[in-house]
Amino acid sequence: MTEKIKKVVIIEDEDQLGRLIQSYLEQHSYRAIHVRDGANGLKKIREEVPDLILMDLLLPRVHGFDICQAVKKDPKLVHIPLIVMTAVYKTAMDKLEAERLGVDFFIEKPLDFAALLKKINKLTSDEPVVEPEPDSQTETKPYDTFKSAPETQEEAMDEMEEQLRELQQDYAEQLPAKIEEMEELWSTIQNSKNNYKRLARLRKMSHKLIGSGSTFGFDEITENAQQLELILDMVIMEGEQTLVRRKDSIDSLLDNLRLHPVVTTGKQLRRMKL
Amino acid sequence: MNVSNLKKILLVDDDPDLQKIARLSLEKKGGFTVQVCDSGNQALKDVTDFLPDLIILDVILPDMNGMETLSELRKLPEAAQIPVFFLTARVSPQETKKYQELGAAGLIRKPFHPMKLSDQVKELWEQI
Numbered sequence: 397m398t399e400k401i402k403k404v405v406i407i408e409d410e411d412q413l414g415r416l417i418q419s420y421l422e423q424h425s426y427r428a429i430h431v432r433d434g435a436n437g438l439k440k441i442r443e444e445v446p447d448l449i450l451m452d453l454l455l456p457r458v459h460g461f462d463i464c465q466a467v468k469k470d471p472k473l474v475h476i477p478l479i480v481m482t483a484v485y486k487t488a489m490d491k492l493e494a495e496r497l498g499v500d501f502f503i504e505k506p507l508d509f510a511a512l513l514k515k516i517n518k519l520t521s522d523e524p525v526v527e528p529e530p531d532s533q534t535e536t537k538p539y540d541t542f543k544s545a546p547e548t549q550e551e552a553m554d555e556m557e558e559q560l561r562e563l564q565q566d567y568a569e570q571l572p573a574k575i576e577e578m579e580e581l582w583s584t585i586q587n588s589k590n591n592y593k594r595l596a597r598l599r600k601m602s603h604k605l606i607g608s609g610s611t612f613g614f615d616e617i618t619e620n621a622q623q624l625e626l627i628l629d630m631v632i633m634e635g636e637q638t639l640v641r642r643k644d645s646i647d648s649l650l651d652n653l654r655l656h657p658v659v660t661t662g663k664q665l666r667r668m669k670l
Numbered sequence: 671m672n673v674s675n676l677k678k679i680l681l682v683d684d685d686p687d688l689q690k691i692a693r694l695s696l697e698k699k700g701g702f703t704v705q706v707c708d709s710g711n712q713a714l715k716d717v718t719d720f721l722p723d724l725i726i727l728d729v730i731l732p733d734m735n736g737m738e739t740l741s742e743l744r745k746l747p748e749a750a751q752i753p754v755f756f757l758t759a760r761v762s763p764q765e766t767k768k769y770q771e772l773g774a775a776g777l778i779r780k781p782f783h784p785m786k787l788s789d790q791v792k793e794l795w796e797q798i
Binding site: 409433435454456457458459462552553556557559560563566567570600603604606607608609610611612618 | 706
């Protein structure tokens with residue numbers, strides 16, 4: 397008799413990671429469906445009624461905790477095992493909240509794929525689950541890795557700083573691709589006519605860097621992006637001649653962005669100024 | 671307004687990185703319950719379900735811009751009275767005046783400091 401193929405819905409807004417998990421699970425005979433935000437995740441869960449839900453917590457549109465709550469309140473979905481993965485919600489308080497909401501397993505990022513697969517296999521198995529003895533060394537219990545709750549305000553802020561640095565790291569890792577996209581767009585603009593939409597798009601991308609650069613601790617990114625946006629505003633208003641006149645300035649600013657240490661290495665290079 | 675009345679915040683911003691850091695800051699430091707959406711149209715749907723005490727609204731959004739979104743929110747009975755703060759890098763005197771004329775209750779400048787965001791929100795709230 398053919399064994400039923402188990403279905404997993406993966407809700408992960410980091411596209412590369414989501415696709416990686418999807419590919420990994422499919423190599424291990426799961427049918428894996430990847431969605432990128434909480435609202436679509438909930439919709440997909442209701443459509444597919446999967447054998448397991450694997451999700452990030454910090455999701456766009458609907459938070460992972462809200463998804464947990466919705467799933468556990470729905471009689472059609474309450475039976476589905478929930479694994480959450482997170483880089484930032486790792487404190488004892490977060491663990492308690494996850495437990496309260498019915499999460500079956502909590503895994504920290506960066507992921508140990510082998511451990512994750514082992515857990516998914518166990519939670520989707522048709523065999524009765526036999527929990528290991530408490531002193532077993534075969535796997536850690538779901539919440540063993542968490543620190544105890546902060547005792548002081550200072551400790552709570554230290555934890556938040558750590559979580560912010562992890563977000564800073566994520567931002568730094570994605571920045572090279574964004575700058576590369578801007579450079580490619582600029583290259584297209586220089587070789588094309590009727591560039592209003594492309595220029596508007598490049599300006600929008602600059603604008604986003606203004607808002608995010610300093611927020612994540614990279615002031616030079618914001619500064620260069622501010623100058624770039626100003627010049628692009630002029631080019632958009634004044635037209636082709638201004639584009640020609642300002643070409644070198646735009647080249648220079650994009651070079652500054654491309655050569656910023658965080659872009660060249662994609663790594664967090666300094667502690668976020670907090 | 672008394673900050674004890676500020677519990678739920680609807681954050682409308684289409685930048686996933688800023689969504690995450692703002693949400694972390696508002697939840698962890700501010701203790702607020704935060705829902706995030708990424709467009710004006712989604713905000714119009716979410717506001718009636720979530721019923722926030724405050725809406726923090728980006729100006730540059732993929733469908734309607736923040737100012738259009740605010741105008742549409744004011745047409746909804748559930749949202750007509752909810753204070754709105756704009757969160758934006760567009761803060762020229764002319765733009766700031768426009769936000770005030772549209773009825774924004776506050777303005778938070780981007781880029782923001784993640785450790786100070788929730789304090790800024792509370793200060794602006796108390797000035798309403």
